[in-house]
Amino acid sequence: MPVRAVNLVRMAESVAPPEFDPRCPSSDIPVQIGGKWTGMVVRCLQSGPRRFTELREPLRGVTPKVLTETLRAMERDGLVTRTVHDENPPRVEYALTPLGRSLVPLIDAARAWSEEHLPDLLRARETYEP
Amino acid sequence: MPVRAVNLVRMAESVAPPEFDPRCPSSDIPVQIGGKWTGMVVRCLQSGPRRFTELREPLRGVTPKVLTETLRAMERDGLVTRTVHDENPPRVEYALTPLGRSLVPLIDAARAWSEEHLPDLLRARETYEP
DNA sequence: CAGTATCCCATATGATACTG
């Protein structure tokens, strides 16, 4: 399996601890938002709204349970909207909100980093010995 | 505990699945690099080399075991160097490599995102109801 | 179609104690 790129998949909502240490500007306690699939969902929705199964397809390997959890969390955080069209069979569409769209540059930056630096990282990994 | 910012804490080394779906440019299978503390270690080392205990201090809450694991992984990936000075008591210094330093803009971008958008996310979280 | 309902498991993280 060839290595392709690096995705941003997790971010942390950081909370200042009671005893914030000014010597390290990021000595925060992280509380995570996002997860394994969040970044990929954002990218999949970039080109427009998609239905549940339309998301499952390109995200090969994601189980319906996990995709549901991911989408619910993103909805809760205001990253996507969930629209139920009253039809039969049911049709549910997910779309990015402006907030969700604002993540795109960050994800792109992570991928750009990977395209530029991943070979170095992998080389380091190969030559490393404990 | 006031919310301060958002840190990038995880990234995924993405591997193309056998059946890559062209409709979604990021339908990759992620294999994670990084972890809860990696981003903070990078930021702590930004201002120069630090010793093990000098890292433990600002990263309140990290146990020696976990900090060791984090640093070893970062060393393996070529993000930091570990220099043992032959003295007594022992002195070990960790420093960013150019590769490690190249992560800084990405981490800063994540923090910038948070400073700009975290209030929106938290507001969405509060008004959300299942 | 768009999910739920269960069950399961690896692993990331942490608590605590000890050492060359």
Place this chain on the structure above:
DNA sequence: CAGTATCATATGGGATACTG
């Protein structure tokens, strides 16, 4: 000082089967 060594556990992620 700079770690190891153990042990414990929460939870993110997955497998599988079922449903309005």
